[in-house]
Amino acid sequence: MGKIPDSHPRKASLLARAKLTQAGREGLLAESAMIAHGRGEAFDYLLGEKTSDSAKTAIKECAARLLAAKNPIVSMNGNTTVLAGKQAIRAAAIIGCPIEVNIYYRTPERMEKLIAALESMKEKIAAEVDEETKASVMAVEILGANADGKIDGLEGPRSICSRKGIESADVVLVPLEDGDRCEALVALGKQVLVVDLNPLSRTARTATVTIVDEVARALGEMEELLLQNPQPTDWDNQKTLREALEIISDSSKRI
Amino acid sequence: MGKIPDSHPRKASLLARAKLTQAGREGLLAESAMIAHGRGEAFDYLLGEKTSDSAKTAIKECAARLLAAKNPIVSMNGNTTVLAGKQAIRAAAIIGCPIEVNIYYRTPERMEKLIAALESMKEKIAAEVDEETKASVMAVEILGANADGKIDGLEGPRSICSRKGIESADVVLVPLEDGDRCEALVALGKQVLVVDLNPLSRTARTATVTIVDEVARALGEMEELLLQNPQPTDWDNQKTLREALEIISDSSKRI
Numbered sequence: 419m420g421k422i423p424d425s426h427p428r429k430a431s432l433l434a435r436a437k438l439t440q441a442g443r444e445g446l447l448a449e450s451a452m453i454a455h456g457r458g459e460a461f462d463y464l465l466g467e468k469t470s471d472s473a474k475t476a477i478k479e480c481a482a483r484l485l486a487a488k489n490p491i492v493s494m495n496g497n498t499t500v501l502a503g504k505q506a507i508r509a510a511a512i513i514g515c516p517i518e519v520n521i522y523y524r525t526p527e528r529m530e531k532l533i534a535a536l537e538s539m540k541e542k543i544a545a546e547v548d549e550e551t552k553a554s555v556m557a558v559e560i561l562g563a564n565a566d567g568k569i570d571g572l573e574g575p576r577s578i579c580s581r582k583g584i585e586s587a588d589v590v591l592v593p594l595e596d597g598d599r600c601e602a603l604v605a606l607g608k609q610v611l612v613v614d615l616n617p618l619s620r621t622a623r624t625a626t627v628t629i630v631d632e633v634a635r636a637l638g639e640m641e642e643l644l645l646q647n648p649q650p651t652d653w654d655n656q657k658t659l660r661e662a663l664e665i666i667s668d669s670s671k672r673i
Numbered sequence: 674m675g676k677i678p679d680s681h682p683r684k685a686s687l688l689a690r691a692k693l694t695q696a697g698r699e700g701l702l703a704e705s706a707m708i709a710h711g712r713g714e715a716f717d718y719l720l721g722e723k724t725s726d727s728a729k730t731a732i733k734e735c736a737a738r739l740l741a742a743k744n745p746i747v748s749m750n751g752n753t754t755v756l757a758g759k760q761a762i763r764a765a766a767i768i769g770c771p772i773e774v775n776i777y778y779r780t781p782e783r784m785e786k787l788i789a790a791l792e793s794m795k796e797k798i799a800a801e802v803d804e805e806t807k808a809s810v811m812a813v814e815i816l817g818a819n820a821d822g823k824i825d826g827l828e829g830p831r832s833i834c835s836r837k838g839i840e841s842a843d844v845v846l847v848p849l850e851d852g853d854r855c856e857a858l859v860a861l862g863k864q865v866l867v868v869d870l871n872p873l874s875r876t877a878r879t880a881t882v883t884i885v886d887e888v889a890r891a892l893g894e895m896e897e898l899l900l901q902n903p904q905p906t907d908w909d910n911q912k913t914l915r916e917a918l919e920i921i922s923d924s925s926k927r928i
Contacts, residue, residue, distance in 0.1 A: 439704060449694045456711020457718075460871070464719075618718060618924065666719070667922040 447496040448523040461615035464666045472661035473631040477639050480611040482648040487589035490515040498593045503539045505637035511554040512644040518583035519562030524575040536560045571602035593633045600624045617662035630662035696755040703778040716870035717887050719921045727916035728886040732894050735866040737903040742844035745770040753848045754787050758794045760892035766809040767899040773838035774817030779830040791815045826857040848888045855879045872917035885917035
């Protein structure tokens with residue numbers, strides 16, 4: 419892909435695609451990653467490629483629940499690391515929680531590459547910020563290499579997790595989760611906070627709080643909202659899904 | 674991907690994804706193929722992953738126009754060959770027309786592989802049917818290797834086609850076409866029949882008849898409808914697009 423002019427109305431979307439294509443070549447992604455991304459692109463197109471007020475409320479709720487958690491964790495996969503790794507690290511630094519690399523199609527090579535990518539992002543962020551922030555960024559532990567935990571209710575490689583991370587967490591922020599794993603985590607009594615562009619997906623409908631938004635925008639917004647120290651509310655997740663569907667529904671009248 | 678249980682509610686969608694992933698590994702697809710497929714998946718999700726009555730009417734109209742054509746052609750690219758090659762061959766056998774492999778990112782290797790894939794599908798279908806059908810299936814010519822034609826109004830590799838195929842056709846069935854080429858074909862006075870899951874795309878809005886449906890379902894349905902020998906009607910393509918958008922819009926009530 420050549421250079422995308424600043425004036426291009428869909429520049430962010432095209433840049434995200436270029437980043438993923440490059441990461442795919444470097445072996446960071448599963449084969450299905452591009453399909454998942456394309457699905458996201460279509461939903462984001464229908465959502466107008468911006469964070470809705472409704473999504474902003476969901477992001478604030480997630481920020482509040484992560485701050486109030488005993489053992490919060492941010493779970494990252496290939497696509498989210500490539501698209502929003504830096505935002506996730508900055509959010510985790512404010513929350514004061516680790517990040518766990520946890521991928522559906524688990525191979526040692528991909529795990530290693532994703533952990534290395536996040537460690538290198540930490541260094542880059544640390545080089546740009548003040549001393550206090552730098553310390554909190556460098557303190558964000560990247561878990562996942564030790565597969566010493568298990569998600570009860572799942573079988574095979576998908577059940578693997580870190581004991582110190584997802585296994586012992588009470589609140590899990592997990593962008594782009596698959597439906598089975600989301601259900602299993604909820605069944606274990608954890609609060610599952612997801613970012614999913616498809617408001618009809620099983621993940622979106624099963625989660626405790628669903629942010630219907632593009633992951634880099636959502637986690638960028640979360641950084642800001644975490645600093646406002648919000649409080650958890652009595653959350654109606656169905657309402658946020660209905661609001662997202664209304665936006666999609668309205669966009670279909672654009673013809 | 675492991676074996677998908679028969680009971681899985683989205684088995685067809687997951688199988689399609691597995692097929693494409695495999696074809697990607699074998700070099701049949703362009704790099705952007707997976708993203709395009711993911712975008713389609715999202716729209717199909719909103720359409721309820723089934724052929725609507727409105728889409729069925731469009732499929733019947735396309736069947737009628739292909740049967741009434743002087744020089745009909747079915748144009749196939751990488752994704753459509755992988756997802757619906759067999760359905761296209763069976764439809765072409767009933768119509769009595771050739772299939773042309775015509776791809777946006779043209780390389781000799783991909784052209785060769787796609788033509789070989791279709792030839793091998795012909796053999797497989799022929800082994801399963803009666804003698805008369807077998808003869809009509811084996812008679813379906815797979816064009817594309819000879820790039821001796823041109824689509825006027827386009828430049829570069831995208832303008833290449835077969836003289837005996839798209840260049841001389843009056844009716845072109847072209848699933849998953851790009852907007853520019855669809856416009857150029859329409860400008861040449863050809864009837865352009867497309868299969869596109871996004872009713873808002875330029876292709877969907879430019880085509881003579883737009884089938885808003887998943888390509889394997891649409892071409893499978895077409896086989897059946899061709900046998901009913903339908904007649905072309907005075908077609909309102911805006912109506913079929915509006916109906917698809919209404920279904921997408923109504924999907925917001927599914928929750």
